Amino acid sequence: MSSRSIHVDYLARVEGEGGIHVTFTGDQVTDVQLSIFEPPRFFEAFLRGRAFSEAPDITARICGICPVAYQMSSVHAMEQALGISVTGPLRALRRLLYCGEWIESHALHVFMLHAPDFVGYPDAIAMAKDHPEIVERALKAKKAGNAIVARLGGREIHPINVRVGGFYKVPTRRDLATLQEDLLRGRELALDAVRWTANLPIPQFEQDYEFVALHHDDEYAMNEGHVVSNWGLNILPTEYEDHFAEEHVPYSTALHSTHRGHGAYLVGPLARYALNHAQLSPLAKEAARDAGLGPVSRNPFQSIVVRSVEMLYAFDEALRIIADYVEPEQPHVAAEPRAGVGCACTEAPRGMLYHRYRLDEAGTIVDAKIVPPTSQNQKIIEDDLRRVAAQSANSSDEELTLRCEQTVRNYDPCISCSTHFLKLTVERT
Amino acid sequence: MNAVGKQGALTRPLLILGVGNQFRSDDGIGPAAADALHERLPTVAVEVCDGQGVDLLVRWTLADTVILIDAMRSGAEPGTVRRFVVPPDTIPVECRLASTHGFGPAEAIALGAALDQLPRRLILYAVEGATYAEGMGLCTEVERGVKTVVEWVVQEAAVVQENATD
Numbered sequence: 075m076s077s078r079s080i081h082v083d084y085l086a087r088v089e090g091e092g093g094i095h096v097t098f099t100g101d102q103v104t105d106v107q108l109s110i111f112e113p114p115r116f117f118e119a120f121l122r123g124r125a126f127s128e129a130p131d132i133t134a135r136i137c138g139i140c141p142v143a144y145q146m147s148s149v150h151a152m153e154q155a156l157g158i159s160v161t162g163p164l165r166a167l168r169r170l171l172y173c174g175e176w177i178e179s180h181a182l183h184v185f186m187l188h189a190p191d192f193v194g195y196p197d198a199i200a201m202a203k204d205h206p207e208i209v210e211r212a213l214k215a216k217k218a219g220n221a222i223v224a225r226l227g228g229r230e231i232h233p234i235n236v237r238v239g240g241f242y243k244v245p246t247r248r249d250l251a252t253l254q255e256d257l258l259r260g261r262e263l264a265l266d267a268v269r270w271t272a273n274l275p276i277p278q279f280e281q282d283y284e285f286v287a288l289h290h291d292d293e294y295a296m297n298e299g300h301v302v303s304n305w306g307l308n309i310l311p312t313e314y315e316d317h318f319a320e321e322h323v324p325y326s327t328a329l330h331s332t333h334r335g336h337g338a339y340l341v342g343p344l345a346r347y348a349l350n351h352a353q354l355s356p357l358a359k360e361a362a363r364d365a366g367l368g369p370v371s372r373n374p375f376q377s378i379v380v381r382s383v384e385m386l387y388a389f390d391e392a393l394r395i396i397a398d399y400v401e402p403e404q405p406h407v408a409a410e411p412r413a414g415v416g417c418a419c420t421e422a423p424r425g426m427l428y429h430r431y432r433l434d435e436a437g438t439i440v441d442a443k444i445v446p447p448t449s450q451n452q453k454i455i456e457d458d459l460r461r462v463a464a465q466s467a468n469s470s471d472e473e474l475t476l477r478c479e480q481t482v483r484n485y486d487p488c489i490s491c492s493t494h495f496l497k498l499t500v501e502r503t
Numbered sequence: 504m505n506a507v508g509k510q511g512a513l514t515r516p517l518l519i520l521g522v523g524n525q526f527r528s529d530d531g532i533g534p535a536a537a538d539a540l541h542e543r544l545p546t547v548a549v550e551v552c553d554g555q556g557v558d559l560l561v562r563w564t565l566a567d568t569v570i571l572i573d574a575m576r577s578g579a580e581p582g583t584v585r586r587f588v589v590p591p592d593t594i595p596v597e598c599r600l601a602s603t604h605g606f607g608p609a610e611a612i613a614l615g616a617a618l619d620q621l622p623r624r625l626i627l628y629a630v631e632g633a634t635y636a637e638g639m640g641l642c643t644e645v646e647r648g649v650k651t652v653v654e655w656v657v658q659e660a661a662v663v664q665e666n667a668t669d
Contacts (some may be wrong), residue, residue, distance in 0.1 A: 135524075135526055139555065182555065182557060186557065186606075197610075198606075198614060199610060199613045199614045199617055202614055202617035202618050203617045206617065206618050206619075209614065209617075209618060210618065212557070213557070213560055213561055213620075216557065216558070216561065217561045220558065220561060232553060
């Protein structure tokens with residue numbers, strides 16, 4: 075029987091180094107591997123022996139795209155271990171900081187990393203020559219997100235103003251007011267992005283996924299909530315490891331996560347949207363409806379539209395937080411060391427991020443566990459690749475390669491986080 | 504002296520950007536040079552860019568002349584320094600600069616050219632690194648290269664500032 079294999083040695087427009095290998099025997103897909111060959115980075119081991127207060131700044135270095143997510147999961151986990159909670163304006167400021175990161179990350183992915191797949195360009199540079207307006211939107215939206223992170227975090231990337239218990243320094247109302255003009259413009263731009271992405275040629279591809287995300291009854295969850303799924307899961311982040319397992323696969327330096335007893339599951343914008351649609355702002359809900367999205371989308375190629383809806387929501391929510399902001403009396407609540415274990419999940423732009431720390435009496439980290447969203451999505455990405463390749467078995471190697479790359483980019487994988495990533499090989503035997 | 508730029512906003516005559524991650528050994532070339540230049544050129548805007556290449560476009564739109572300093576992996580001897588002026592120079596393919604999401608300074612320059620969003624004058628100093636493993640500190644040959652770049656940039660900045668006040 076004839077065989078065929080497709081290899082992408084380095085997948086472009088994703089963060090890090092990895093590859094795809096697809097093998098056909100006749101028309102049947104017999105093997106799919108999403109291989110991550112970047113060396114593991116041992117951050118968990120690196121954290122052992124460090125003070126609890128160092129975790130936010132150390133973990134922020136894991137990723138240049140989503141440092142806020144690492145800071146947020148680490149501070150929430152530490153605060154649980156130390157028995158403190160952060161409420162009121164400090165909690166709101168953390169949410170505002172997260173809005174900034176969602177805007178930065180979604181703008182980059184929607185316009186510059188994912189859009190070229192839909193409009194037929196190899197990259198954003200080629201696309202910019204014919205469609206400068208698309209890339210200019212990305213830059214304007216990103217600039218507004220960067221400004222939030224810079225204002226609250228002290229600088230645009232790898233913020234340095236976040237600490238266990240709150241912030242080192244908090245902004246005044248006037249500080250935040252200076253962000254408003256760019257955010258108002260950004261909100262309009264995001265609204266246009268929802269309309270624009272809704273009209274892109276989106277492949278038909280629906281699957282019955284188990285969506286997993288944080289859920290909070292009163293807000294579109296970012297920092298806090300229960301871990302829920304559309305298949306009935308409803309647990310606290312402290313129970314995460316009872317329900318989810320990580321396993322090693324020989325062709326990847328990143329661990330694969332599974333839902334025990336269920337298998338692969340999906341985290342990220344599609345999951346959040348499906349589980350938390352009711353908590354979106356009226357504007358974001360209306361834009362989603364006008365874009366033809368129901369309350370659930372099971373098509374990962376539609377994630378570009380959902381990501382745009384979330385970007386719109388993040389602008390809307392940032393403006394709401396700024397309007398309601400009351401300067402707190404203290405920039406942080408006291409965090410005294412004690413022995414304990416703390417766990418937290420927060421919603422990184424590309425999906426749920428789990429942290430667990432165990433501390434001794436002096437507040438020194440005894441052990442740490444970090445489960446990034448890309449590890450959690452790896453199995454689902456492989457499942458999608460298997461189905462996409464089967465659907466496209468009669469396509470040329472070039473067409474199949476492009477479709478497989480697009481399939482991976484649906485998840486905005488961050489291989490720096492899962493370890494770093496990407497290359498496609500298709501093998502036909 | 505500030506001037507009115509393309510978008511009608513005030514521009515800075517000179518912006519120096521050290522690109523890289525100081526926690527990845529010789530990828531810290533840009534930040535190390537920026538630290539030294541910060542002391543040597545107290546009146547010039549000197550910043551570190553340790554994140555996404557695309558942010559370079561956002562940063563340099565309001566500067567007349569931009570000097571970028573970055574690590575390169577071209578196969579040359581560690582510490583080798585190359586200088587490019589864009590335009591007319593282009594960044595050779597073999598002169599690989601570090602990036603995230605496959606988008607680093609070389610891509611930012613190409614995108615800036617496509618969008619007509621390059622500073623009037625863009626100068627790139629690239630220093631060959633030896634290792635990009637996790638850890639802080641530069642190897643000896645690379646440190647020597649950074650010292651050379653710092654001296655050359657100090658000279659170049661003096662000329663830019665002089666022209667700006669003419």
